[in-house]
Amino acid sequence: MAGNQSDKNFKAVYFTESRELLDAMEVSLLALEKNNSDEESINSIFRAVHTIKGNSGMFGFARIGEFTHNLENMLSSVRTGDLQITDEMSVLLLEAHDFISIMLDYYEGADDDAALDPDMESLFLNLAGRIDEFLPGGNDEEHDKISSTETYAPAEVSIEGDNELYVNNDCWHISLRFGKNVFKDGLDPYSFISYLGEKGEIKNIKTVYEDMPFGDKMMADQCYLGFEMDFKSSMSKREIEDVFDFVINDCELRILPPNTGIADYVTLIEDLPETTMRIGDMLKEIGSLTGAELKMALELQARKSESITKSPEELLVGNILLEEKMVQKPVLEAALEKQTLIKKREESNRKLIRIDAEKLDHLINLIGELVITGSNVKQISESEEKIGLVKSVTDMAKLIEEIRDSTMGIRMVQIGETFKRFERVVRDLSREKGKQVELEIYGGDTELDKTLIDKISDPLIHLIRNAVDHGIGSPDERKRAGKSAIGTVTLNAFHETGSIIIEVRDDGNGLDRDKIYVKALELGLVKPDQNPSDYDIYQYIFLPGFSTASEISNISGRGVGMDVVKKNIESLRGTVVLESEKGEGTTIRIHLPLTLAIIDGFMVKLADSYYVLPLDMVTECTEVSREELDSKEGGNYMNLRGDVLPFMKMREFFMETGDEPEKQKVIVVEYSRKKVGLVVDDLIGEFQTVIKPLGKIFSSLQWISGSTILGTGEVAYILDIPKLIKSAQIMEYNEL
Amino acid sequence: MKLHIMRKKAGDNKVQLKIAGNMTIYSIKKLKELLLRELKSSSRITMDLSGINEADTSAFQMLVFLKREAAATDREFHVVNMSNRLQSIFSLYNETI
Numbered sequence: 038m039a040g041n042q043s044d045k046n047f048k049a050v051y052f053t054e055s056r057e058l059l060d061a062m063e064v065s066l067l068a069l070e071k072n073n074s075d076e077e078s079i080n081s082i083f084r085a086v087h088t089i090k091g092n093s094g095m096f097g098f099a100r101i102g103e104f105t106h107n108l109e110n111m112l113s114s115v116r117t118g119d120l121q122i123t124d125e126m127s128v129l130l131l132e133a134h135d136f137i138s139i140m141l142d143y144y145e146g147a148d149d150d151a152a153l154d155p156d157m158e159s160l161f162l163n164l165a166g167r168i169d170e171f172l173p174g175g176n177d178e179e180h181d182k183i184s185s186t187e188t189y190a191p192a193e194v195s196i197e198g199d200n201e202l203y204v205n206n207d208c209w210h211i212s213l214r215f216g217k218n219v220f221k222d223g224l225d226p227y228s229f230i231s232y233l234g235e236k237g238e239i240k241n242i243k244t245v246y247e248d249m250p251f252g253d254k255m256m257a258d259q260c261y262l263g264f265e266m267d268f269k270s271s272m273s274k275r276e277i278e279d280v281f282d283f284v285i286n287d288c289e290l291r292i293l294p295p296n297t298g299i300a301d302y303v304t305l306i307e308d309l310p311e312t313t314m315r316i317g318d319m320l321k322e323i324g325s326l327t328g329a330e331l332k333m334a335l336e337l338q339a340r341k342s343e344s345i346t347k348s349p350e351e352l353l354v355g356n357i358l359l360e361e362k363m364v365q366k367p368v369l370e371a372a373l374e375k376q377t378l379i380k381k382r383e384e385s386n387r388k389l390i391r392i393d394a395e396k397l398d399h400l401i402n403l404i405g406e407l408v409i410t411g412s413n414v415k416q417i418s419e420s421e422e423k424i425g426l427v428k429s430v431t432d433m434a435k436l437i438e439e440i441r442d443s444t445m446g447i448r449m450v451q452i453g454e455t456f457k458r459f460e461r462v463v464r465d466l467s468r469e470k471g472k473q474v475e476l477e478i479y480g481g482d483t484e485l486d487k488t489l490i491d492k493i494s495d496p497l498i499h500l501i502r503n504a505v506d507h508g509i510g511s512p513d514e515r516k517r518a519g520k521s522a523i524g525t526v527t528l529n530a531f532h533e534t535g536s537i538i539i540e541v542r543d544d545g546n547g548l549d550r551d552k553i554y555v556k557a558l559e560l561g562l563v564k565p566d567q568n569p570s571d572y573d574i575y576q577y578i579f580l581p582g583f584s585t586a587s588e589i590s591n592i593s594g595r596g597v598g599m600d601v602v603k604k605n606i607e608s609l610r611g612t613v614v615l616e617s618e619k620g621e622g623t624t625i626r627i628h629l630p631l632t633l634a635i636i637d638g639f640m641v642k643l644a645d646s647y648y649v650l651p652l653d654m655v656t657e658c659t660e661v662s663r664e665e666l667d668s669k670e671g672g673n674y675m676n677l678r679g680d681v682l683p684f685m686k687m688r689e690f691f692m693e694t695g696d697e698p699e700k701q702k703v704i705v706v707e708y709s710r711k712k713v714g715l716v717v718d719d720l721i722g723e724f725q726t727v728i729k730p731l732g733k734i735f736s737s738l739q740w741i742s743g744s745t746i747l748g749t750g751e752v753a754y755i756l757d758i759p760k761l762i763k764s765a766q767i768m769e770y771n772e773l
Numbered sequence: 774m775k776l777h778i779m780r781k782k783a784g785d786n787k788v789q790l791k792i793a794g795n796m797t798i799y800s801i802k803k804l805k806e807l808l809l810r811e812l813k814s815s816s817r818i819t820m821d822l823s824g825i826n827e828a829d830t831s832a833f834q835m836l837v838f839l840k841r842e843a844a845a846t847d848r849e850f851h852v853v854n855m856s857n858r859l860q861s862i863f864s865l866y867n868e869t870i
Binding site (some may be wrong): 231 | 798801802804805808809829830831833834835837838841842845862865866867868
């Protein structure tokens with residue numbers, strides 16, 4: 038890391054990535070709440086926390102590292118089964134998640150080793166304390182101490198910062214006022230409150246019926262009740278609200294979180310219909326507030342209402358004075374601080390603008406349409422014989438092309454930064470495993486679509502972990518095998534005819550073919566009389582649930598399985614293959630499409646239909662007479678400047694009938710270092726196009742990746758060359 | 774199950790009531806009117822609620838109301854023997870009568 042600038046860039050990556058990890062963590066947390074034994078979610082949460090922890094350490098954000106370390110310890114016990122995920126814990130996890138996000142925001146503008154502000158510090162301690170309780174050896178006594186608020190002397194009202202006051206109570210305070218029609222609507226408050234009681238502990242509850250009229254005026258079928266309660270639970274506010282979901286239109290619900298500021302209680306007291314004193318007594322009675330806290334709240338409230346009863350001028354002045362004295366000072370300071378933070382952030386972000394991905398997608402869609410319309414105009418202009426028009430249109434087309442390229446370029450990101458993060462992964466894991474492994478990176482400047490990079494990162498981590506954990510042996514093992522003690526994992530990214538290839542290679546032990554074969558036999562994937570090639574056998578490890586016993590370790594359990602790796606890659610329209618040689622190492626090759634919505638195509642004609650091939654797969658075009666093609670005996674091969682070129686008659690493939698032209702054209706495409714000739718009727722030429730996906734009913738047409746609309750209104754199909762070649766091979770195989 | 778009320782005079786202006794059946798929103802309006810009348814016309818009212826098999830929060834509210842009403846008009850109001858169902862409501866709401 039040379040120089041300040043690259044340091045800054047790295048930090049920008051750290052923040053963006055940590056946020057992305059947090060997003061993923063949140064999704065998993067939510068999934069976990071639905072199914073608290075979902076291992077994949079637990080693993081993904083662990084992974085997120087683990088990665089944030091590692092990165093924080095690397096960039097010197099000690100407090101974030103400290104916090105995530107605690108969290109990781111807890112999660113680690115969950116993964117080993119020592120701890121069970123409870124509702125309380127998942128709420129804590131979500132709160133911890135939010136807090137990490139707060140810290141990230143904070144440190145993005147502050148110095149790495151800056152102290153947290155008092156609010157955050159108290160939240161830090163609160164959360165860390167609760168996390169510790171879960172860990173073996175957590176202190177239960179302390180827990181009890183906090184919950185019994187009455188034992189706290191007035192002095193125990195915690196004072197954080199200058200004037201911000203917090204209530205010392207780890208219970209939620211729930212304030213309920215039921216509407217008059219609750220009973221008539223067939224709802225019984227009893228059912229909601231008793232349900233709430235099942236979800237946590239109602240420490241104390243007080244019925245409020247101040248508004249109930251006396252004597253004949255009281256209508257027994259109307260509800261005049263309200264409840265104030267102290268509720269101890271790990272539920273989130275949202276979950277508590279959900280309990281009252283059915284009755285929400287028929288009641289007023291106010292919820293104050295545990296350890297909230299006294300100011301919140303002041304607001305509550307003001308909001309409730311009953312008198313201040315009455316409510317105040319009740320809050321004290323049920324233990325939400327201690328006497329001292331109540332006194333403070335009442336004073337605060339009294340001063341507030343004092344200022345309201347004054348004349349407007351006095352009010353203004355009074356307000357200012359009061360606020361200055363009471364609350365405004367820390368608020369003002371915070372605001373100032375925030376401003377400087379924003380300034381700092383702006384400086385560091387001057388070279389980066391964060392754009393809403395949706396806006397970018399919208400722009401790209403528009404440009405897609407522009408490209409189509411541009412092609413239409415070009416086609417039309419070519420039929421008109423006006424020299425000036427053709428020239429202008431050609432110029433415009435050039436400009437459109439440039440706009441398209443630079444817009445697509447916005448989304449393109451060099452993969453190098455992502456690769457570099459893996460150094461940490463390799464370093465940590467190899468140390469943990471007592472191995473010596475180096476990560477070599479090639480092709481870091483290869484550009485990939487941003488979304489693609491985001492999605493490929495997790496599978497890559499898993500593959501790298503696998504390589505270090507299983508692929509590369511210990512230094513001793515390696516020496517015995519006659520290799521250098523230091524193993525190498527190589528990451529390589531490069532472009533190859535229309536796709537991007539990412540390789541993860543290790544120089545380790547290689548896969549144990551026999552073990553996989555035996556396992557495959559066991560699972561009935563191969564029959565004993567079959568003899569699949571080594572290559573085919575290796576691909577079995579991508580199947581769900583396929584694992585040979587020796588492969589299970591705490592590391593592989595951490596990540597996603599190979600089947601998930603494969604699934605992730607396939608969801609990006611990519612493919613993954615594995616090559617391995619015993620004793621030599623393993624290479625995993627991921628092919629990804631360029632996933633550009635707009636492609637440079639080459640249009641050809643076949644009978645009455647138009648087809649578009651990705652231009653970057655086309656290497657050359659040539660002409661061949663029908664006799665020459667027909668006269669071939671013993672297969673579809675032709676002579677291309679002395680080389681043997683297999684060809685495919687597209688007419689036969691698409692089962693087109695009708696007259697063939699006298700001279701047919703051959704278009705030579707290259708994919709995966711294989712050249713194939715496609716015989717078509719006519720070549721139309723280069724054509725910029727936007728891929729429009731075909732409907733679901735056409736999804737079985739594998740060799741067509743989409744369609745596009747021509748200037749004439751006709752539809753052209755975009756050929757998926759790799760799949761086309763594959764299906765042609767299969768067809769040929771079946772014929773044999 | 775319908776509501777059954779057994780009324781027993783117990784000396785001067787004193788009434789003993791034994792109520793059985795469902796004390797819910799369906800009957801609460803009539804029951805309240807009846808009980809309030811009883812309360813007004815007597816100095817002491819004792820209710821046996823052991824026979825209440827179904828009850829809801831409106832029953833709770835009415836009993837709390839009667840208790841408050843009695844205190845406000847200086848009358849004695851006692852409940853003896855609450856059914857389990859009623860007891861569970863009172864204990865959830867942390868109220869006594």
